[in-house]
Amino acid sequence: MMRKKILFFSILFFLIYFFIYPIFFIVYQSFFHQNKFTLELFKIALTNYSIRKSILNSILLGIIVVITTSIIGIPLAFIFDRINFKGKSLFRILFLLPMISSPFVGAIGIKQVLSRFGSLNILLIKLNLIKNPISFFGSGFSGIVILQTLHLFPIMFLNISSALNNYDISVEEASYNLGASKIQTFLRITFPLILPGYFTASSIIFIWSITDLGTPLVFEFNQLISVKIFHMLKDINTNPVGYCLVFMILILTLPLFIFIKRYIEKIPYTTDRTVLRIVEKNLKGKSLFLLYFFFSLILFFSLLPHFSMILYSFSKKWFFSILPEKYTLEYYKIVFSHRLTKTGILNSLIYSSLSTTFDIFLGFLIGYILARWKIRGKNILDIISMMPLVIPGIVLAFGYVVTFSNTILDPKNNPVFFIILSYSLRRLPYIIRTTYSSFLQISENLEEASYSLGADNLITFKKIVFPLVSPGIFAGGILAFAFSLMEVSCSLILAIREKFYPISKVIYTLAGRVTDGPNTACSLGVLGMIITAICLFISTKIIMKKIGEFFRIG
Amino acid sequence: MKKEILAVENIEKSFDGKEVLKNISFTVYENEFFFILGPSGCGKTTLLRIIAGFTQPDRGRVILNKKDITNLPPNKRNIGFVFQNFALWPHMKVKENIAFGLEIRKYPGDFIEKKVKEILELTKLKDVENLYPSQISGGQQQRVSLARALITNPQILLLDEPLSNLDAKLRDEMRSELKRIFKETGKTMIYVTHDQKEAMTLGTTIAVMKEKEIVQIGSPYEIYTYPRNFFVASFVGDINFLKGKIIEKIGEILKIETEEGLFYAKYKRPLNSENILFCFRPESITNKGENLIKGKMRDFEFLGNLLRLNIITERGNLFKIEILPKDFENYRNGEDIVFSIKKEDVILLEE
Structure with a gap:
């Protein structure tokens, strides 16, 4: 018992010191100046036109993206749940593809296609459909909306799908049986049942959207909180308004987390029984054709950033023309020979493998404790270890820079420790949840059966527990690796000197260079996309389960 | 004089302040098929888990062969346990599940093989030894869990509602199977159930439980003919x-x-x-x-x-x-x- 307690409190202490403390530090700094309570920073922030505009823009962005992803994601989920058609499983995978690269890389590519002098405008002018080029991105804001929507709608799709999957279809049949119409059944039965899932998905998307840093930077749209924070970090000592901006991000995200934890998860909608879902409606002929058309349309647009990125990475000359005039492999050669890209790839591999190893170790331990131990303070561990889901990368990275500056760990000197730490912490909840649910799926009886036959803790762990949970953990680890490899926010903020740059920061830096920078950035992006896709593929093969489980909160 | 195998003395247990077992005492003798009969929620499974060592009692002792085992971890007790949900390890074949207990005890391979063969014979599982638990029927899973618990020759076998996960017809079949295996092995068993029919037909002794207490212990005949109170009288028939x-x-x-x-x-x-x-x-x-x-x-x-x-x-x-x-x-x-x-x-x- 004593050993258990020591382990438990060491983990708790670690998480509090490296996760809660930096956040607390930011909150403190935004209210206290020279140890005196003051609201001065908020006054400055809220009276400054540009900052006020940024806050409103960020909130607006989040809301719009929630709406647009709902419009695409919810109908999709219902179609997959209620209708049988050829190619269903293939489309299910295809609709997840938009998630495999971060939208800011796609943004570099799609600018080629949709900008004022991009492919689409040139095509439309050549066809004499328009006289003057259309500005699809506006000031950049609509560009961000488009890219984020295309990237995030799978999250909506997955969450609604799993919410629909969670209840027995007979609850709807019972409603029809009692005389309710389709609309009544939807409003009274189906909708309330998927509401928790919808709320959760909306929260994830909202938080993701307002804290995205990469996409606005590529579109050079500065009127967003995330970008403001990024720029303010450089001179935070002379201008501490950044603290209160980060605090405002927390105000926007934390209540959602608390709400989900306190209410959404407590809703006892799911049943223990096996859920019966028989899909009887088969689609054929014309309506099937219409469905495919609708699907292709969504896929075309959602994969447009990726296609254009791939095209751009091979293009030799692509100015004022619909498609590139010449193709080349040159930029891939550069990726593997240029000092900056080589360092970036190597760094990312190192950061990601170390953070994944750490993740698996810590996630396994915490998941086991949460599932099996009876110990006081378990709730606290549960809450803290799930919090990274809603603490955005920029907040965490910002926290590390300000909290640990001028200590031995100062990230400005050597950010490696904190890059790895932030990568792991941000993926930790997913690993914990995988472990936790694996443990819950394994009845405790399976372990007890082993004890009753004389096996001790170690043998039971080795022969029963580990073989049963390891596929899940391993799959989770591969995913964590893939996502760390292309992590954006923390990387952009923490890696200040070139020799510490991971891939994403290299891409960002290259994209800003005039000549062949964007092409090389795209090649690097394609490389990252391929690695991510392979990792996803392997891990789904291992768990043979819906990948969606990794994208749900709570 | 019958030989005492297991004694439970003044066991008490609460979960989060809610008392689930109160002053439980009884003795189980050699070759007895001892039933703990009671409605769901009366604490009978908790009692069984305390005997097996999965749960610690707040007070009281568990005595096995005159030795106090109250604080002994479950893996040092040599008490067999058949779980309600069978608890078969899904990643091991039938024969691997069964052999596990002997492997833990580091018996030589040929001995294990021989023993597994014997027990497969006894439980009529010869045909499915190389299948995984998910590939066999409910009745077969039940037999595997029984075989797995029997193979180490435990001093006493505990069964936690072993038939409740089977359908009615299988249940009848397994009931006579259990009776046969009990006769053939001569094993002392404690069996927890809420089904009075199981208790009456299989048991040599029945302890009737009501809300955390044992109300009456006796042979099926005694319990049926001389119930101590109305609860017992109406519960057994x-x-x-x-x-x-x-x-x-x-x-x-x-x-x-x-x-x-x-x-x-x-x-x-x-x-x-x-x-x-x-x-x-x-x-x-x-x-x-x-x-x-x-x-x-x-x-x-x-x-x-x-x-x-x-x-x-x-x-x-x-x-x-x-x-x-x-x-x-x-x-x-x-x-x-x-x-x-x-x-x-x-x-x-x-x-």
Whole structure:
């Protein structure tokens, strides 16, 4: 018992010191100046036109993206749940593809296609459909909306799908049986049942959207909180308004987390029984054709950033023309020979493998404790270890820079420790949840059966527990690796000197260079996309389960 | 003198302040098929888990072969456990599941092979030894979990509602299987169930539990014929009852006044109060003799071998009786049904 307690409190202490403390530090700094309570920073922030505009823009962005992803994601989920058609499983995978690269890389590519002098405008002018080029991105804001929507709608799709999957279809049949119409059944039965899932998905998307840093930077749209924070970090000592901006991000995200934890998860909608879902409606002929058309349309647009990125990475000359005039492999050669890209790839591999190893170790331990131990303070561990889901990368990275500056760990000197730490912490909840649910799926009886036959803790762990949970953990680890490899926010903020740059920061830096920078950035992006896709593929093969489980909160 | 295998002494247990076991004591002797019978939520599974060592009691001791094992971890007890959900390891084949206990004890390979073969034979699992648990039927899974628990030759085998996950037909089949295996192995077993039929047909001793306490321990016959209170009486079978008062005692014979008239009973157990329940089982009636009750037949159920009649008296008391279908005419008296309860068949219970 004593050993258990020591382990438990060491983990708790670690998480509090490296996760809660930096956040607390930011909150403190935004209210206290020279140890005196003051609201001065908020006054400055809220009276400054540009900052006020940024806050409103960020909130607006989040809301719009929630709406647009709902419009695409919810109908999709219902179609997959209620209708049988050829190619269903293939489309299910295809609709997840938009998630495999971060939208800011796609943004570099799609600018080629949709900008004022991009492919689409040139095509439309050549066809004499328009006289003057259309500005699809506006000031950049609509560009961000488009890219984020295309990237995030799978999250909506997955969450609604799993919410629909969670209840027995007979609850709807019972409603029809009692005389309710389709609309009544939807409003009274189906909708309330998927509401928790919808709320959760909306929260994830909202938080993701307002804290995205990469996409606005590529579109050079500065009127967003995330970008403001990024720029303010450089001179935070002379201008501490950044603290209160980060605090405002927390105000926007934390209540959602608390709400989900306190209410959404407590809703006892799911049943223990096996859920019966028989899909009887088969689609054929014309309506099937219409469905495919609708699907292709969504896929075309959602994969447009990726296609254009791939095209751009091979293009030799692509100015004022619909498609590139010449193709080349040159930029891939550069990726593997240029000092900056080589360092970036190597760094990312190192950061990601170390953070994944750490993740698996810590996630396994915490998941086991949460599932099996009876110990006081378990709730606290549960809450803290799930919090990274809603603490955005920029907040965490910002926290590390300000909290640990001028200590031995100062990230400005050597950010490696904190890059790895932030990568792991941000993926930790997913690993914990995988472990936790694996443990819950394994009845405790399976372990007890082993004890009753004389096996001790170690043998039971080795022969029963580990073989049963390891596929899940391993799959989770591969995913964590893939996502760390292309992590954006923390990387952009923490890696200040070139020799510490991971891939994403290299891409960002290259994209800003005039000549062949964007092409090389795209090649690097394609490389990252391929690695991510392979990792996803392997891990789904291992768990043979819906990948969606990794994208749900709570 | 029977040999004591397991004794449980004054066990108490609470979960989060809620008491689930209160002052539980009993002894299990060699070759006994000991049943713990009670409604769900009475704490019987907790009791079994305490014996196996998965749960620690707050107070009290567990004695196995005269050794106090209360603080011994489960893996040092050599007590077999058959789980309600079977708890088969899904990643191991049937034979690997079964061999596990012997491998832990580091027996040589050929010995394990021989033992596994024997137990596969005993439990009739020869055909499925190389399959995974998910590939075999519920009844087979049940056998595997039994085989797995038996192979280490535990001093006592605990079974936690082992048949409750099977369908009705399989359950009957497995019940006789269990009886056979119990006979063939001569193993001492403790069996937890809420199904009185299982307990009555299989058990050599039954402990009836009600809300965290053991109410009565005895052979199935004793429990059925001399229940200690109304809970036990009605839990182990159907029973009729009538409020009454003892007004006279003539030797062994008690004279009882009830709503339906004066009745006589010959009941050996001591009673503390004169206000009692006059009870009898539906099947322990005849068509003539003493203690006559008259009433109209409200309805009947044909059970095949028996006919069950629901009789309602003029005063509105309802009685269930069970008779042979061919005897029906013997009970008729015009519009009415008349039946009698022999003095010896009366069960008297304190109110």
